[in-house]
Amino acid sequence: MTNENTEKKKSLFEIVGDSLSIINEMLYQGGEFDVEMENRFEAIENDLVEKIDNYYALIDRMDNEQEFLKEKSDEFLKASKVMKNTSARLKESIKDAMINLKKDEIIGETWRFKIGKLKDKMIINEKLVAEKYYSEKTESFIDKEKIIADLNFGQKVEGVSFIDNYSLRKTVAKKGKKK
Secondary structure, three states: OOOOOOOOOOOHHHHHHHHHHHHHHHHHOOOOOOHHHHHHHHHHHHHHHHHHHHHHHHHHHHHHHHHHHHHHHHHHHHHHHHHHHHHHHHHHHHHHHHHHOOOOEEEOOOOEEEOOOOOOOOOOOOOOOOHHHOOOOOOOOOOHHHHHHHHHOOOOOOOOOOOOOOOOOOOOOOOOOOO
């Protein structure tokens, strides 16, 4: 006892599968397209229209949610950087105070800080360093433009193949046009 209200909604894959099933039946019958098949196709088209609209609503919601979360993540990232920089400045302040006071250890109620001498840190002013201390660095990368040019001239390029590539665009549906 099923009716439109209790009938399980089909997934997009099920709708496509039903459509392909009807096409296979039609081919099996020598290309004959009967009334029952036409009715099933119409039902599939209605299911597809509803499913596409629902998919778009979900896509739109996910895009909005993603944007909201991105904004929040940007805010949290900024706050995290502030915390990191503040922590680094506080550590540097303690270290500077200890160096200025010529103390290698400071003890608080709960925490103790010690500093130790490390290897001197090198500071480089690039404007003053002589040319002989500069080195050139080369980078290897695949030149896709050269590959395309060679392929356009009929050369076969080992390790290069192509697969179908599609894009999905959304537009406002015009009333009365179903495809």
